[in-house]
Amino acid sequence: MIDLDDTDRALLRALAMDGTQSAGALGRRFGLSQPATWRRIKRLEEAGILRGLRVEVDRAALGFGVTVFLGVKLAAKGRVGLEDFERAVSAIPEVQVVQHVLGLFDYRLRVVARDIADFERVLRRRIMTLPGMGQVEANVLLTEERRLGPLG
Structure with missing residues (x-):
């Protein structure tokens, strides 16, 4: 440092x-x-403090009006490896972020969809069919503010 x-x-x-x-x-x-x-x-x-430039894409302008955060608890961690789940969930284009977390859930996902019906389709057909899926909790994003974190 x-x-x-x-x-x-x-x-x-x-x-x-x-x-x-x-x-x-x-x-x-x-x-x-x-x-x-x-x-x-x-x-x-x-020093690794700056790691490149990022472009901020306006998802709503591209037609993705809904963002949902999913808490995912795997049903059988022993039979299905974490890498298998991560590889499968990362292949879903609507899943923008995959975070392995500590707490009530094993993973936190950021999912974008065109609308709630589109999100339901992605949830039912893609996410719920992933290996080892167990409990899921959804939180729909209402608003988002940009914060600079500890530099602010």
Whole structure:
């Protein structure tokens, strides 16, 4: 782990909001030269703190108006390997995120669908037929706010 100063944290906050900003623009904003800003960004990348740029896709604009978080408890962990479940669930295009978690459920899935009827189809035909499926709990996303986490 590297030591971060206030400028590093400010750069991280700015890049988290808009990763397309140039080193020159960021440098002007924070009183650094373009090369100094670039060196800081490279140092953060090499330390594994910055791991590339991401594009945020508006799912609703693409016709996916429903997001559901599923808690999944596997029925038979001994007979069906976790890797088998992860491989099978990762092959479902509507499943955007697969998280192996500790607690009441074994997995947390983020599933997108066009509408509730489409979600029901995905749930019944794809998710509930996965190897080792047991208990499932669904939570429909109403709103979402972007948070910067510990840098905020």
